[in-house]
Amino acid sequence: MGIALVEQKSSEKTDYSLKATLEFESLQSRGAAFLGTELAILGGAMSWVSERNLVAAISNAGGFGVIACGAMPPELLEKEIAATQALTTKPFGVNLITMHPRLDDLVQICIRAGVGHVVLAGGIPPGPALRAVKDGGAKLIAFAPALVLARRFVKTGVDALIIEGSEAGGHIGPVSLTVLAQEILPHIKDVPVFVAGGLGRGEAILGYLEMGASGAQLGTRFAATAESIAHPNFKHSFIRANARDALPSIQLDERFPVIPVRGLVNEGTKRFLANQAEVIAKFQSGELDKTAAQLSIEHFWAGALRRAVIDGDVENGSVMAGQSVGMVTAIQSVADILAELKSQAVAALVARAERR
Numbered sequence: 001m002g003i004a005l006v007e008q009k010s011s012e013k014t015d016y017s018l019k020a021t022l023e024f025e026s027l028q029s030r031g032a033a034f035l036g037t038e039l040a041i042l043g044g045a046m047s048w049v050s051e052r053n054l055v056a057a058i059s060n061a062g063g064f065g066v067i068a069c070g071a072m073p074p075e076l077l078e079k080e081i082a083a084t085q086a087l088t089t090k091p092f093g094v095n096l097i098t099m100h101p102r103l104d105d106l107v108q109i110c111i112r113a114g115v116g117h118v119v120l121a122g123g124i125p126p127g128p129a130l131r132a133v134k135d136g137g138a139k140l141i142a143f144a145p146a147l148v149l150a151r152r153f154v155k156t157g158v159d160a161l162i163i164e165g166s167e168a169g170g171h172i173g174p175v176s177l178t179v180l181a182q183e184i185l186p187h188i189k190d191v192p193v194f195v196a197g198g199l200g201r202g203e204a205i206l207g208y209l210e211m212g213a214s215g216a217q218l219g220t221r222f223a224a225t226a227e228s229i230a231h232p233n234f235k236h237s238f239i240r241a242n243a244r245d246a247l248p249s250i251q252l253d254e255r256f257p258v259i260p261v262r263g264l265v266n267e268g269t270k271r272f273l274a275n276q277a278e279v280i281a282k283f284q285s286g287e288l289d290k291t292a293a294q295l296s297i298e299h300f301w302a303g304a305l306r307r308a309v310i311d312g313d314v315e316n317g318s319v320m321a322g323q324s325v326g327m328v329t330a331i332q333s334v335a336d337i338l339a340e341l342k343s344q345a346v347a348a349l350v351a352r353a354e355r356r
């Protein structure tokens with residue numbers, strides 16, 4: 001190859017890479033503008049994991065960290081927000097669970113602290129909370145499990161949606177992201193839609209951006225980062241696990257519903273089955289009435305996520321993880337993961353340009 005040709009090829013490569021970077025920026029620009037970030041990538045709220053350190057690390061690295069309020073009382077949430085603000089000046093959000101008995105107080109805490117984005121999870125956003133978020137000047141993000149609800153949420157004033165497929169870690173719906181994205185993305189244009197569940201690589205995020213998503217939310221990959229306060233046992237169980245080890249909770253009897261939660265199979269998940277069988281037998285023999293039996297099944301996992309995340313008991317605790325856990329192969333920094341996701345997306349665009 002002559003020098004002129006080599007030079008032309010190398011300048012074409014630089015050109016492709018610049019164009020690909022600009023194309024990626026443009027595809028994710030709506031999501032990034034909505035979040036006020038460099039990258040339209042949210043670190044999905046994870047109870048016990050998404051606290052000040054991880055949230056600030058994600059926001060400082062150009063993503064959007066989200067505090068998981070979980071069952072925290074308002075006073076604790078207030079402290080967690082202030083502590084996060086001490087670690088970052090970048091935007092971050094707070095995820096509140098709709099069935100929290102003090103939801104309205106939690107919303108007020110967020111508003112008073114100047115949190116710009118509130119994510120309402122665990123059900124249809126209740127009217128008073130929705131109005132309070134909006135009146136307080138914050139943006140409201142909700143999870144849309146189906147197109148009809150997505151449309152309804154947009155009409156009621158929700159500012160952005162997350163569609164989370166059943167591949168995700170934690171509490172899940174029944175439909176995969178592949179299907180939800182096809183059902184929802186072509187029809188919801190008025191607000192940004194972020195995709196979640198099973199995402200571990202930039203090429204996949206790129207695919208959804210091209211389908212009309214504004215950005216993506218990842219949980220599992222961030223749980224095992226250097227900045228995550230999760231116990232080393234928790235992180236190492238993620239590194240060891242394959243996608244097929246992250247399974248939804250199993251329900252033995254339709255009379256006794258079990259909330260679907262995806263996590264790593266362990267002694268705890270095995271004992272949960274035995275516990276259900278025992279409780280159902282007691283119900284059948286008349287030893288327990290229906291309510292007591294249901295409560296006993298529901299109580300099985302009380303405190304179990306904390307046991308796994310904080311205490312490191314990954315055999316008996318609840319090791320919530322998405323199918324993306326198979327893509328966790330090392331403890332990385334948050335910044336490395338974000339850079340990797342972006343470079344994978346850009347490389348996919350370069351490869352496409354080179355094929356043309």
Ligand SMILES: Cc1cc2nc3c(=O)[nH]c(=O)nc-3n(C[C@H](O)[C@H](O)[C@H](O)COP(=O)(O)O)c2cc1C
Pocket residue numbers: 043044045046047049068070095121122164167168169170171196197198199217218219220221223319320321322323324325
């Ligand atoms: C350990 C763990 C805890 C989670 N806790 C919550 C939570 O408290 N609230 C919530 O809305 N989502 C929760 N999620 C879901 C994440 O926010 C995110 O949407 C999900 O992890 C995305 O899928 P991925 O795990 O495949 O990346 C949790 C996920 C994990 C892995």
